[in-house]
Amino acid sequence: MLSRTLAQKLWDAHVVRSAKGEPDLLFVDLHLVHEVTSPQAFEGLRMAGRHVRRPDLTVATMDHNVPTRGGVGAADDLSRRQMDVLAENCRAEGIRLHQIGSQRQGIVHVIGPELGLTQPGMLIVCGDSHTSTHGAFGALAFGIGTSEVEVVLATQCLPQKRQGDLAVNVSGELPLGVTAKDIVLGLIGRTGTSSGQGHLVEYRGPAIRGLSMEGRMTVCNMSIEWGAKAGMVAPDDTTFAYVEGRPYAPKGRAWEEALDHWRSLATDDGAAFDGVIEVDASRLEPHVTWGTNPAQVVPVTGRVPSPRSETDERALRYMDLKPGVPLADIAIDRVFIGSCTNARLEDLRAAASVIHGRRVHPKVRAMVVPGSTSVKRAAEVEGLDLVFKAAGFEWRNAGCSMCLGMNPDILAPGERCASTSNRNFEGRQGSGGRTHLMSPPMAAAAAITGHLVDVRELI
Amino acid sequence: MAPLDLADVDTDQIIPKQFLKRIERTGYGPYLFYDWRAGGDFVLDRPQYAGASVLVAGANFGCGSSREHAPWALRDFGFRAIIAPSFADIFRANCYKTGLLAVTLPDTQVRHLIDLVHEDPSIEVLVDLETQTVRGDGFSYRFEIDLFAREMLLEGLDDISLIERHDADIAAYERRRSGWLPAAGSVGAHRLP
Numbered sequence: 001m002l003s004r005t006l007a008q009k010l011w012d013a014h015v016v017r018s019a020k021g022e023p024d025l026l027f028v029d030l031h032l033v034h035e036v037t038s039p040q041a042f043e044g045l046r047m048a049g050r051h052v053r054r055p056d057l058t059v060a061t062m063d064h065n066v067p068t069r070g071g072v073g074a075a076d077d078l079s080r081r082q083m084d085v086l087a088e089n090c091r092a093e094g095i096r097l098h099q100i101g102s103q104r105q106g107i108v109h110v111i112g113p114e115l116g117l118t119q120p121g122m123l124i125v126c127g128d129s130h131t132s133t134h135g136a137f138g139a140l141a142f143g144i145g146t147s148e149v150e151v152v153l154a155t156q157c158l159p160q161k162r163q164g165d166l167a168v169n170v171s172g173e174l175p176l177g178v179t180a181k182d183i184v185l186g187l188i189g190r191t192g193t194s195s196g197q198g199h200l201v202e203y204r205g206p207a208i209r210g211l212s213m214e215g216r217m218t219v220c221n222m223s224i225e226w227g228a229k230a231g232m233v234a235p236d237d238t239t240f241a242y243v244e245g246r247p248y249a250p251k252g253r254a255w256e257e258a259l260d261h262w263r264s265l266a267t268d269d270g271a272a273f274d275g276v277i278e279v280d281a282s283r284l285e286p287h288v289t290w291g292t293n294p295a296q297v298v299p300v301t302g303r304v305p306s307p308r309s310e311t312d313e314r315a316l317r318y319m320d321l322k323p324g325v326p327l328a329d330i331a332i333d334r335v336f337i338g339s340c341t342n343a344r345l346e347d348l349r350a351a352a353s354v355i356h357g358r359r360v361h362p363k364v365r366a367m368v369v370p371g372s373t374s375v376k377r378a379a380e381v382e383g384l385d386l387v388f389k390a391a392g393f394e395w396r397n398a399g400c401s402m403c404l405g406m407n408p409d410i411l412a413p414g415e416r417c418a419s420t421s422n423r424n425f426e427g428r429q430g431s432g433g434r435t436h437l438m439s440p441p442m443a444a445a446a447a448i449t450g451h452l453v454d455v456r457e458l459i
Numbered sequence: 460m461a462p463l464d465l466a467d468v469d470t471d472q473i474i475p476k477q478f479l480k481r482i483e484r485t486g487y488g489p490y491l492f493y494d495w496r497a498g499g500d501f502v503l504d505r506p507q508y509a510g511a512s513v514l515v516a517g518a519n520f521g522c523g524s525s526r527e528h529a530p531w532a533l534r535d536f537g538f539r540a541i542i543a544p545s546f547a548d549i550f551r552a553n554c555y556k557t558g559l560l561a562v563t564l565p566d567t568q569v570r571h572l573i574d575l576v577h578e579d580p581s582i583e584v585l586v587d588l589e590t591q592t593v594r595g596d597g598f599s600y601r602f603e604i605d606l607f608a609r610e611m612l613l614e615g616l617d618d619i620s621l622i623e624r625h626d627a628d629i630a631a632y633e634r635r636r637s638g639w640l641p642a643a644g645s646v647g648a649h650r651l652p
Contacts, residue, residue, distance in 0.1 A: 016632040017625050022607050025625060027632050029640055037526065039482035050619070056642040065480065078480035085482050096643040117641050129525040129549060143549055145527035146484075147556030147618075155622045157629055161605060193467050194519040197548055227522065229548055250639035258639045293467050293522075311466050404524075406476045425471040425523060427494050 003268035005165045006234050007200035010140035010265070014123045016157055023159040029122040031152045032108045033060040033095065035086040036406070037127030041150035042089040054156040055094040059117060060086060063107045065406040066100045068369050068396035074408065093153075106372020106398040109133040109340040113217065114374055116246025120235035120262040125152060130340050130422065132223040135232030136216035137239055138265045140200070142230040163229050166199040167273040170207035172282030177456040179350070180215030181342060181420070181439035183207065184222040185287035187279055189297040196228030199274065202267060203233050207281035213242040214346035221341045222422055225294040234266040288327055288452055289424045289437040291315030296424075300327050300442065300454045318426050319434050320414075327452045330436070334417040335366035335447040336429070337393075337440055339403035342420035343371030347440040348379050351420075352387040354444035354458055360392035361450030367394040367409070369401040393447070405430045418446035460584050461508035462573045466517035470529040470550060473521065479528055487528055488535030503536075507580035515542045515572045521550025521561075530557040540586040542593060544569050555608050556618075560588060568593075568600045588613060 004012070017025040031054075038060075045051065052058060062083050067074035072083065083100065090097040098104040104111060109130055112118040120138035125131060127149040134141035144158065152158055170183055203219055211219070216233045223231030233239075240259060243249045250258045285299035292315040298305060306323040307313040316323065321330070337343065337351050348370065360366045368388050370376035376398055379385055385395045402409040403421035405428065411417055413432025420443050424435040436452060445455040478490040495501050502508065514533065520543040521529060530553045533541065540560040554561040564572075575582050575595070584595040588609060593600045610616070622629075 017628045023605075025622065025628070027629070027636075029636075036479050040484045040527075043482070043484075048619070059643045076480075082480055082482060117643070119641060122640070127525060129523065143525040145525055145549060145553035145556060147527060148552065151618045151622065154619045155629065156633075157622055159618060159622065161607075193522055194545060194547070197519075197545065224523075224549075227519065227547060248641040248643070250641075254639040257637070261637065293469070309466070314465070404471075404476050406479065423469075423471070423523060425469045427475060428471050431475070431494055 003271035005267045005271045005273065006138065006202050006232060006265055007140065007165055007230070010121065010123065010232075011162065013121065014140070023161045025157050026123060026160050028125050028152050028156050028158055029057060030112070030117055030124045031058045031156070032112055032124065032126035032131070033058060033086075033149070034064055034108050034126070034128065035062050035082045036064040037146050038089070038149055039082060039085045040146050041127070041153055042093075044150045045153055050154045052093040052095065052153045057156060058095045058153070059098070059112070060090050060095050061098040061105055061108050061111055062086060062100045064400045064404065066399040067407050068399050068401050068409055072100050079407065103373055106374065107340045107343065107400055109217075109221065110344060110371035110375065113137065113213070113242070114246065114372060116243055116249035119243055119249070119258070120239060120265050125158060129224045130221050132228070132231045133217050133221040133340055135220040135223070135230050136213060137243070138232060138235035138262065140230055140232065143224065164199045164274040166196065166201045166228070167276045168201060168203045168279060169276060170203065170205040170279045170281050172207055172280045173210065174207060174281045174284065177441065177459055178284050178286055179439040179441065180211050180218040182284050182287045183279065183281060184219045185289070185294065185297050185437065186284050187277070188222065188226045188294045189287065191226045191277065191295070193225070193293050193295045194227040196223065196226040199228055201228045201231045203231060208233055209236065212346055213238060214344045217344070218341055222294065225422060235262050286439060286442050286455055288442065289435070290319065290321060290327065292318050292424055292426050294422070294424060294437060297437070298327065300452060302327055328454065329451065331416070331451045332364060332418045332436070332446055333415045334411060335360075335364060335443050336369070336402045336417055336419040336421065337367070337443050338369030338371070338401050339421035340371065340400070341422040342440050343369060343375065345375050345378050347420065348375070348384050349382070351440040351444040352384045354441045354455060355391045355393070355448065356387050358391055358448045360447045364447055364450050366392065366447040367396055367402070369396045369409070370398050372398045402429050404428060418443045418452065460513040460515055460572070460576050460582060461503055461511035462576045463502060463514060463516040464573050467519045467522055468516055469523035470521055470526050471523055473529040474526060474532040479526055484531060485535060487532035488537070491532040491536045510537065512537055512539045513542065513584060513586055514538050514540070515569060515576065518544040518566070520546050522547040525549045525553070527553040527557065530554045530559045534559050542569060542572060542586070555612060558612065560586060560612065562586060562593060562602045564593065564600055564602055571598070
């Protein structure tokens, strides 16, 4: 039999129908739904007299515009209406919904894995570009638009053109203070914003094997930021240990059967990729973005670079930065620890370990927004909330929050933020706001010193 | 034709988040490039480009968020086609679903179009999906497009009706799925009539 990559195995396993000259029709194992990209899709179904084909394979949550304090009452009218409409759509179609206030509510890409809904070998879609996160489990997972959400609701299938294969081989061992976020930021800095277009990416090599599931999710999450259709990691014992015992994980005999199958989900020896990118983890440093796209990134030990394009010049103007300025000289106003990239328990632990016994700089306003209600609860059991609060952090409820600023958590114009999120686009965290992306320990360190800083000086 | 001579134009710029709270599919035109237009003298607000139906832009257009509100806003503003050296995958798919044509041309040809429209804002180009060409006075650029997507656009076909023809295939696939795969369980559908 022909050698295949992991991505092609996952693809083949989901083909419902294949015909020459047409895209493959793929079956979707799990469709995750949230309040912002779904209302028009449900409305489209209603207008055509259709229903959701597989409500049992559809799971909804509220995350994008939920307030992170004050409950639903703190939401603006439009946000509340979107949440009401989602609740009504889920009720009408029999879809399980984890709404604001429920114990399982959270960012859609955090709750899928933690509930055990995300498993190796699955095809997962969601009307959100960071759906690639779920690829960390050896799943094929990608973001779709609202029309495609409607297609999946109606048919549980999606027509897709076959994609190419890229490998990112990460060798070596991560040095102290350098994280999964730095692997992916460093990678995007090299590849640019679009070289992954039209490709399914497999992250491989000893440094990826050495990452926890949380770290792998961080890497896969940002695949879209270099244009990739999806990112994934072949499942291994780390994956199986994470999945086992979770609410939706297979149990007993079914677990053994699943394991047998999951162990076959690896790229065959001799399978060819269209391209291979080599990264040496042992040479990586903590990274920080200086511009307005994630590829505008340098090691924190560096300086703001000289512009090489009009895009760079525009970014420097927007960020109010001069070339040659050491990153560590840049003062910040806000710190955001949160988002589907970096708001899992491990991320909060890493940030708390830097913060422990220290105080947030008096000129900085800092907040932690756990990725899910259950992450929040687990952190509180460990006392992490006390570490953050004692240092002067705000400790909020779960949601996407200031990653995209659809709720009341936004930057004021001109404010500069050290953020663990995934996008530093103009206005992303609030109109006129300036975002520097980095890892949770780096953001924690910036909160304490009041400027961008190499976390290795604090540990 | 209107020029937007920038690379990596992300969907957060095309339609900022505060306008994603609507539950309708239309009415996004006034909010297209809201922050950039608020800054004044934004290129699309210059009178010479009023009524343009073709936008010519830099590489990696539509990167970032999957929000289909971005093509909705471009369509509502009056655009029928976007020409760029490359597009983000999700944005391009969203365009096709919206009936907006995303045309990929080589850098040099996109540069030529931008130069032309800078020189003469009233210049007209024809984007012809039938013949897969962008034509103007003295030039004709062929573009490639997935043939299936082309047919869908030309015929105005919708995905769901096409897929529903294959219901037997879907049902057969459903029967052979592994029993251990997770299901959230139906929560007692009260399906409205």
